[in-house]
Amino acid sequence: MRAITLAVLASVWAMGEASGEPIRFTGDAAPATGAIALPVGADGVLDDAGKEIDARINNAIAGAMRAADFNGGARDTLTLYGIGPYQRIVLIGVGDGLKSRGDLEDFGGRAAQALSEGAAPGALHVIVPNIAGVETDAAHAAAGASFANYKYGEAFDRAKPADNRALVFHTANAANDEAAFATRGRALADGVKLARDLISEPSNIKSPQWFVDQTRAAFRGAPGVTIEVLDERQMARLGMGALLGVGQGSTRPPRLLAVRYMGAAADEAPIAFVGKGITFDTGGISLKDPQGMWDMRYDMAGAAASVGAVLSLAKSKAPVNAIAVAALAENMPDGGAIRPGDVLQSMSGKTIEVLNTDAEGRLVLADGLWWVQERHKPRAAITIATLTGAVRTALGDDYAGLFANNDALADAIQKAATTANEPVWPLPIHESVRKDIKADVADVRNVLASPGGPGASIGAAFIQEWVKNDTPWAHLDIAGMAWVTSRTPTAPAGAVGFGVRLFDALARGE
Ligand code: BES
Ligand code: MN
Ligand code: ZN
Secondary structure, eight states: OHHHHHHHHHHHHHHTGGGOOOEEEEOSOOOSSEEEEEEEEGGGEEOHHHHHHHHHTTTHHHHHHHHHTOOOOTTOEEEEEEETTEEEEEEEEEETOOOSHHHHHHHHHHHHHHHHHOOOOSOEEEEOOOOTTOSOHHHHHHHHHHHHTOOTTTTTOTTSOOOOOOEEEEOTTHHHHHHHIIIIIHHHHHHHHHHHHHHHSOTTTOOHHHHHHHHHHHHTTOTTEEEEEEOHHHHHHHTOHHHHHHHTTSSSOOEEEEEEEEOSOTTSOOEEEEEEEEEEEOOTTSOOOSTTGGGGGGTTHHHHHHHHHHHHHHHTTOSSEEEEEEEEEEEOOSTTOOOTTEEEEOTTSOEEEESOTTOOHHHHHHHHHHHHHHHHOOSEEEEEEOOOHHHHHHHTTTOEEEEESOHHHHHHHHHHHHHHTOOEEEOOOOHHHHHHTBOSSSSEESSOSSSOSOHHHHHHHHHHTTSOTTOOEEEEEOTTTSEESSOBTTBOSEEOOTTHHHHHHHHHTO
16 A cells, blocks of 8 residues: 555656646647737737737737737736637737747746736636747746746645646647656746745744755655755764854754755766855844845755756756755854854865854855865856845846856856846956955955955855865856845746756756
């Protein structure tokens, strides 16, 4: 009995059904009644399928667009009710046209949002535009719909009534799209969902150990995955004084979590994603201003993106080797906490003068990055962190800051960022900054001695001190990208899971 139950669970897992909202694919023409969604280009131009539908209903759509002054702008959506035989027609503006996988994801996400907002019962039939150079258009649109449909709490409260109205994607090659969505799209959506679930959780629940437990549960049964967890004692034995130092002001001890997925030959070096996992950042003894401190529960978004990306790679059986490292600690100011001016020794042997305990992300990453290079000899290592307020000042919520010691890796990240619609912008690490973080009583200080300076670059320069000579390294500062206060086409307000899609594409070289 038990064996049978396990077998059933395993097969459900393999199909990705566990996360399944009703999404279907068909090669049929659009239905003649009910609810449909159509792409509309700039100046209100319908595509061929749309024109055919409009001709059948005496150009009522064109008339309604004129009356509503709807021009098909890339951010505009217009919902019409009771047009001809249709209960509902959703017009999704695509401006100059969809150009990438990410654009298709946005398109699908906007269709899903329109479906959930409208009161009409029944399925929404989405006419998916064809994009030159993208093979499984509708699969990407469906993935976007899955991202947009995310609800925080789903994993913890299955009793909530679900919206069971289906999205039906109409596309030329429905079988292809369906297969691509089943193997890749759902896996990616599951990775994004894991990241968002981890990020959203309030920090009274979310301790370092909780992050470990949730991640273990999410990977249970995943093929090719091994998980390693270091507790305080093991970290002490390895000399991880930086990660331990950050965690020592909390009653809930730090952890180092590594999730390795092997989808390629065993001797192929993995790509490593090393994420900042501060489960709450009070600033420590350098205490933060209470105003807005609550949002420091998302200070582990880098770690969440790292494990989310590896979950996607594993669930889709990607032919790559990858490893996620989560450097987990809670930055609290109790009587055991580190003080400004303290000196810590990191695993590499380098010593750090902690001038500000609120610059803690770089400390945990120092040990996480060193450990993964020693233990796994990665072909490239990318650190990802909600590291600095300064990057938000520089790039807002439009781009993550990208730093790198290697042009080929930076180019590959730019390409993956474009593919995945998770934008990055290159920032420098000037030689002068590398000099300015040198300390007198230790090798480096974690902030400059006097305030000011290029904050995001200082953080990156610090982390670079733990890059081994021949490791291609890049760093993403996602402080402006990890959380949104209003929804985007592919995310409700709250945790974004920024980086999951980018890392998934990067690992595959897409
Ligand atoms: N987690 C914060 C950075 C942050 C700020 C993330 C806002 C998301 C939104 C980080 O640990 C921090 O406190 N950084 C300090 C660094 C400073 C002390 C050098 C900052 O940016 O002010
Ligand atoms: Mn901080
Ligand atoms: Zn922080």
